Amino acid sequence: MESIFDRYGAPVLTLLFIILMVMESRFQLRRRVQHRWKRVIINFAVSIPAFLLLRLMFIPLMVWLALENRGWQIGLTYLLELPAFVEAMATVLLLDYSNYLWHVLLHRLPVLWRFHLVHHTDLDLDVTTAFRFHFGEMIGSVFFRGAAILLIGATPLMVVVYEIAFEAATAFHHSNIKMPLRLERVLNFFIVTPRMHGIHHSIVKRETDSNFAVIFSLWDRLHRTVRLNIPQHEVVIGVPTYHNENELTIRHLLKLPFTKIRPWSGPLKRPSGDGAEGRGQKTL
Numbered sequence: 330m331e332s333i334f335d336r337y338g339a340p341v342l343t344l345l346f347i348i349l350m351v352m353e354s355r356f357q358l359r360r361r362v363q364h365r366w367k368r369v370i371i372n373f374a375v376s377i378p379a380f381l382l383l384r385l386m387f388i389p390l391m392v393w394l395a396l397e398n399r400g401w402q403i404g405l406t407y408l409l410e411l412p413a414f415v416e417a418m419a420t421v422l423l424l425d426y427s428n429y430l431w432h433v434l435l436h437r438l439p440v441l442w443r444f445h446l447v448h449h450t451d452l453d454l455d456v457t458t459a460f461r462f463h464f465g466e467m468i469g470s471v472f473f474r475g476a477a478i479l480l481i482g483a484t485p486l487m488v489v490v491y492e493i494a495f496e497a498a499t500a501f502h503h504s505n506i507k508m509p510l511r512l513e514r515v516l517n518f519f520i521v522t523p524r525m526h527g528i529h530h531s532i533v534k535r536e537t538d539s540n541f542a543v544i545f546s547l548w549d550r551l552h553r554t555v556r557l558n559i560p561q562h563e564v565v566i567g568v569p570t571y572h573n574e575n576e577l578t579i580r581h582l583l584k585l586p587f588t589k590i591r592p593w594s595g596p597l598k599r600p601s602g603d604g605a606e607g608r609g610q611k612t613l
């Protein structure tokens with residue numbers, strides 16, 4: 330089953346990554362504050378342990394759980410016996426919902442925030458931020474996401490299919506691509522888009538505490554955690570107490586979760602207020 334990820338997922342995701350990177354250069358959404366290639370090196374280096382764990386531990390473990398579950402028959406899809414297509418759609422939706430909840434926990438539980446913070450300290454947001462995850466976050470997610478796979482009763486194939494979709498969506502919504510606003514509005518009705526996720530990476534606390542969804546924007550709408558009315562050029566990316574470039578080296582970032590975590594202190598509200606539409610600044 331992992332071979333599906335290697336044979337189809339890896340080339341598709343690599344191609345998508347290259348396309349997004351080229352598009353970011355041509356149609357830039359937010360102005361960069363840090364040197365682009367310096368960040369590429371940092372984000373890739375930080376991602377190496379997490380990436381190895383994903384491929385060698387996370388995916389095999391999740392597929393193994395789903396395979397074993399055929400015998401255990403735990404989970405919703407085993408109880409309901411739905412038609413195959415409906416079952417596949419329900420699995421994707423519920424797995425995505427579980428990842429919305431996991432992302433909320435990453436922000437709410439101090440022990441998880443230690444690790445997720447590494448991702449949020451990026452001073453710019455682009456497709457390489459989609460790789461910038463501390464390996465500790467990957468290890469922590471095994472228990473939650475494993476439990477979700479069992480409760481949902483996801484099949485091994487759907488586990489791999491969802492993982493590919495999850496990685497593709499993560500690359501897309503972190504990208505710094507300026508899409509035509511009308512197109513992004515239509516897309517955002519269904520899925521998380523770059524402007525929407527950009528607000529989640531803002532230094533303003535209440536903006537970071539919104540837009541947690543991964544693939545479908547529906548979960549933020551349902552939980553009223555959606556926030557779209559912030560113009561992108563007003564968004565300052567990062568965590569206010571971790572805004573010094575010299576402290577964000579590869580070595581520092583890998584050690585960061587094991588240091589004393591600084592509380593968030595920064596602007597509680599945007600001085601210009603929300604909903605800048607009236608002043609001619611178009612938002613989603």
Ligand SMILES: [Zn+2]
Pocket residue numbers: 432435436445449529
């Ligand atoms: Zn986050």
